[in-house]
Amino acid sequence: MSFIEKNKRERISRQTFQVKGEDAGLAARFHLYSLIASRAKGVEGWEKARIQSKPRIVYDLSGLPLFYDFAVYSGRNRLGNIRTGANKSLGNPIISTQTNPEGWSIDKAVEELNKLVRKDYKGYSISSKRLVCYSYPKLAFMVNLASRERETKQILMDVGDYTVISLEPGPAREMLGQIPYSLLSLISEPKERENIEVYNKVDKNIKEVLVKERNLEPRRYYELKPTERIREIDRSFVFISPVTEKTLDYCCHTGSCHDHACFCLHPQENSVHCARAAAQMMLCYWRYCYSQHEIAQAYGVSDTALTPVGAVVPGLESLTKNCFDATLHWTVNWADCENEIKERRPFMSCVPGHARACAGTKQWNIWVVNTPRPRYLNIYDPWPPNTGAIYWENFNTTNYLCNFSLVRRTTSHI
Amino acid sequence: MEIKQIEKTSDSFLSMVKADLGLPEFILQKLERKKPMIVKNIDLNPSYWFVPLTYKDYLVGFLHLTLDGEIMAYGRFMQRDKEYIPINYLSKETAYAEITKSFGEVHKNIGCPHLIHDGPPQKLTWMSVAKEDDEPFYLFWAFGEPYSRREKEIDKYLI
Numbered sequence: 001m002s003f004i005e006k007n008k009r010e011r012i013s014r015q016t017f018q019v020k021g022e023d024a025g026l027a028a029r030f031h032l033y034s035l036i037a038s039r040a041k042g043v044e045g046w047e048k049a050r051i052q053s054k055p056r057i058v059y060d061l062s063g064l065p066l067f068y069d070f071a072v073y074s075g076r077n078r079l080g081n082i083r084t085g086a087n088k089s090l091g092n093p094i095i096s097t098q099t100n101p102e103g104w105s106i107d108k109a110v111e112e113l114n115k116l117v118r119k120d121y122k123g124y125s126i127s128s129k130r131l132v133c134y135s136y137p138k139l140a141f142m143v144n145l146a147s148r149e150r151e152t153k154q155i156l157m158d159v160g161d162y163t164v165i166s167l168e169p170g171p172a173r174e175m176l177g178q179i180p181y182s183l184l185s186l187i188s189e190p191k192e193r194e195n196i197e198v199y200n201k202v203d204k205n206i207k208e209v210l211v212k213e214r215n216l217e218p219r220r221y222y223e224l225k226p227t228e229r230i231r232e233i234d235r236s237f238v239f240i241s242p243v244t245e246k247t248l249d250y251c252c253h254t255g256s257c258h259d260h261a262c263f264c265l266h267p268q269e270n271s272v273h274c275a276r277a278a279a280q281m282m283l284c285y286w287r288y289c290y291s292q293h294e295i296a297q298a299y300g301v302s303d304t305a306l307t308p309v310g311a312v313v314p315g316l317e318s319l320t321k322n323c324f325d326a327t328l329h330w331t332v333n334w335a336d337c338e339n340e341i342k343e344r345r346p347f348m349s350c351v352p353g354h355a356r357a358c359a360g361t362k363q364w365n366i367w368v369v370n371t372p373r374p375r376y377l378n379i380y381d382p383w384p385p386n387t388g389a390i391y392w393e394n395f396n397t398t399n400y401l402c403n404f405s406l407v408r409r410t411t412s413h414i
Numbered sequence: 415m416e417i418k419q420i421e422k423t424s425d426s427f428l429s430m431v432k433a434d435l436g437l438p439e440f441i442l443q444k445l446e447r448k449k450p451m452i453v454k455n456i457d458l459n460p461s462y463w464f465v466p467l468t469y470k471d472y473l474v475g476f477l478h479l480t481l482d483g484e485i486m487a488y489g490r491f492m493q494r495d496k497e498y499i500p501i502n503y504l505s506k507e508t509a510y511a512e513i514t515k516s517f518g519e520v521h522k523n524i525g526c527p528h529l530i531h532d533g534p535p536q537k538l539t540w541m542s543v544a545k546e547d548d549e550p551f552y553l554f555w556a557f558g559e560p561y562s563r564r565e566k567e568i569d570k571y572l573i
Contacts, residue, residue, distance in 0.1 A: 265493040271554070271561035275573040306572035352570030353533035362434075379487070383537050385559035387499060389476075390436055391489020397480060399534075401570060 003182035004062035012184060012192065013064055017088045023203060024055060024068040024084040027093035030206045031082050032072065033216060035097065036230060037237035038366070042099035047226045047233075049074045053218075056106075057086065058139065059132045061182040066133050067095055078102070089187050091195035092202055096137075104139075106131075109159035113141055116157060116164070123147045131159070134180040140165055156180060209236070246341050247360030247378055248285065263346060263359040265380045267388030268292065274355045275299070275307035277382030278348045279316055281357035282406055285346050290319060307355075312348070312404055325407045332400035334375055337361055340405055348404035349377060356381045358403075362392060372396045415483040420450045423483045424465045436490050441469045450479070451504070453538060454530045456552075456566055462486060462535055472498035478535065486535065503557045504529075509540035516560035517553045521546065524553060532556075533568060 011017070028051055035043045055068035065086035072079045081098040085091070117126060124145040132142040134156060145153040156165040165180055187195065210216060213236045221229060249262040264284055268277035269292050276292040276299070283290055290298075299307045299315040307315075309328065316326035329336065332349075338361045340347045349358040360378025367373050376392040383389065415423075424447055432442055448466040455461045460481060467475035467490075478486040491499050502508045509527040517524065521544035530541045532554060539556040546564075553562045 261493060267492075271556060271559060306568065309571045309573060312573075350573055351534035351536060353568055353573060354537055355573040356536070379489075379536075381536055384491075384499075384539070384557040385561075387491055387497075387557055388493065389489055389491045390493060391476070391487045392431075392434060393487040393536075394485055397484055397486050401573075 003060075003180065004185040008185060008189075009062050009064070011189075012062075012087055012089050017192075017196065018065070019068070019084070019086050019088060019093070019199075021055060021068060024086065024093065025051075025053065025070070026206055026210055027084045027203070028055075028068070028070040028082040029216070029218070030210060031084075031094045031097065033233050033237065037233050043080075043097075045074065046072065046079060047229045049079050050222060051082065051218075055084075056131065058083075059130050059142070060087075060184045061132055061134055061142075061180055062184050064184060066090075066183060085199070087184060088196045088199040089184060089192040091198045093199060093206070104160045106159070109141065109157075109162070112162040113143065113157055116155075116162070117143075117145065120164075121145055121153065121155075123149075124151075124153060127152075132156070133183060134158075134165060136183050140180075243362050243364050245360065245362040246338075248341065248344060248346055263357075263380065265388045265390055266292075266382060268382035268385050270303070271385055272304060272306045273385070274382050275312060275348075275350075277388075278355040278357045278380075279312070279319070281359075281380055281382075282316075282346045282348060283319060285359075286320070286324070286406070286408075288319060295319065309350070309402065312355075316404065316406055320406070323409055325409055327405050327407070329403040329405065332403050334361075334395060336403070336405075337377060337395070340403075345405065345407060347406065349379060350401040350403065351399060352401045354383065356383075415481060417450055420463050420465070420479055420483055421447070423479065423485075424450065424477050427477065427485055427488070428467075431488055435467070435475050435488065437469075437474060438495050441474055441495070444469055445474070451529055453478075453535070454528055456530055456532060456541070458528055458530070461531060464529070464538065466501075466504055468501055469498070471501050473501050473504060474498050499557055506540075509555050510542070512555045512560065513540065513542045513553050516555065517544065517562060521551060521553065527555070533570070 032051055036047050049072045052071040052073060055070045057065050058067040058069060060066035068084045068086050070082045072082060078101045080100060081102065083095040084093050085095050117124060124147045127144045127146040129141045129143045132140055134140045138158060140156045140158045143155045145155065154167060156167055158165060167180065215221060215232045216236060224232060264281065266277045266280045268274050273292045276295040279295050280290060280292055293303055296303050298319050299311040301307050301311065313326040313328050317324065341361045346357050346359045349356050357380040358377045359380055362376045364374040375395040377395055379391055379393045381389045428447060446468045448468055450463045450465045452460045453462050453464045462481060463479040465477040466473055473491060475490040477488045480486055506527055513527055514524055523545050525543045527540040527542045530539060531537050532539050539554045542553045544551045544553055551562065551564055552566060
């Protein structure tokens with residue numbers, strides 16, 4: 001009986017796919033520090049913890065090592081478990097973190113296994129046993145039995161409820177329940193290639209950090225008091241920024257050049273001047289100084305009338321003496337907004353019936369699983385009239401009408 | 415979502431983003447989160463929560479949350495630190511007095527003002543409805559700026 005194709009097994013058993021225990025240990029330690037730095041729920045007190053240096057190896061039904069399980073202890077109390085991958089085809093080195101003690105005991109499982117063999121396999125004794133993941137995340141003992149007559153048998157016993165699992169491989173898509181299958185066999189070849197790259201990249205980053213941070217070496221780290229450990233971790237992990245933010249600026253705001261705003265809020269002068277005020281902010285950034293009245297004239301509307309969307313592009317281009325290309329974008333997507341700001345160009349962000357200027361983007365790098373990544377636009381809103389507001393607007397919850405970009409034309413010098 | 419939960423969400427979110435409000439340190443130190451207010455749409459149906467952030471007697475910043483408590487926006491009013499909105503601009507009495515002062519000579523029977531958004535959620539304003547030849551006439555006061563119109567809503571392609 002085989003749980004994996006021969007060629008695939010040969011390929012992923014090569015050294016390039018194997019994760020050394022030492023590297024897995026580094027990944028587990030790095031993960032522990034990250035958890036402490038993040039102050040994540042469920043890991044309170046883990047700064048007092050120590051990672052067991054020798055991991056427990058969990059095998060795949062293909063026979064290859066699948067996971068390294070690193071127990072996390074505080075004194076004699078087991079706080080949880082950090083599971084790392086033992087094969088690079090799994091991708092990111094960290095597989096899971098258990099923040100409570102295991103619900104099963106290996107000693108009790110061994111005891112139950114011995115009872116089972118004595119009762120149901122008379123004349124046989126255990127020649128070898130391995131902990132395997134037979135139906136992720138379920139674990140079992142894969143046991144080889146041998147009799148005095150040199151007859152052999154193989155059994156699989158779940159370590160949680162001690163049931164004997166049939167060793168018939170389950171169909172790939174019917175993985176619920178206690179049907180055994182090889183987790184590694186499910187990873188497609190292109191995914192293997194992708195995952196090995198992910199693994200190598202993360203592994204490289206982990207090593208770069210841990211090599212530099214000598215105080216995070218186990219010998220030094222475990223000698224520190226818990227408060228000192230947190231301090232060391234916080235100092236080392238500052239580089240992990242919770243947000244990526246970019247706002248428009250002209251200068252470095254140092255020396256005598258620190259007390260000003262590179263992008264200026266221009267509140268609208270009456271209740272219908274929003275498209276004029278938003279344009280005024282963009283034009284001011286490019287050092288074109290126009291009043292909202294002048295911009296209304298360029299749009300072809302009176303000071304007391306609203307601006308039709310179609311009037312903005314010709315208006316902006318005429319105000320820049322056609323040195324800039326103005327473009328109306330009916331589709332508003334995050335990548336375009338981010339790109340405008342990266343290119344140091346403010347743009348006009350319109351919601352139905354209202355225009356504002358945008359001068360920055362920000363997205364969270366840490367967010368709740370299965371929810372949209374929090375993304376915000378830095379809005380310079382000319383509303384309320386003669387007041388205005390500057391705020392971060394949730395891109396995921398806002399109903400946008402369109403954007404207007406303003407890009408400098410390139411001049412041919414031939 | 416209940417107001418208590420909105421307050422809780424606001425406080426916890428504010429603790430994360432306080433520094434991003436763009437307000438100077440002396441204001442941030444004494445910043446107060448006031449009771450959330452429901453902002454209605456022009457049909458006077460509840461639309462979102464406006465959470466005022468104040469410093470002394472001034473309205474300096476805000477959080478906008480959906481009725482389900484999701485953050486829509488957070489930031490500050492104005493750009494310069496010496497020009498803030500008086501906190502009484504959030505009072506219904508002040509809004510009514512201002513609307514009456516601006517439109518009282520022309521419009522009689524001015525109704526009670528409501529904190530609404532005129533079109534998109536970003537256009538926060540007070541609105542009263544007056545009757546003119548038995549037809550409604552909409553009177554607005556946007557934190558200092560009065561304006562009015564006969565139509566209830568404006569075309570979304572006019573900005």
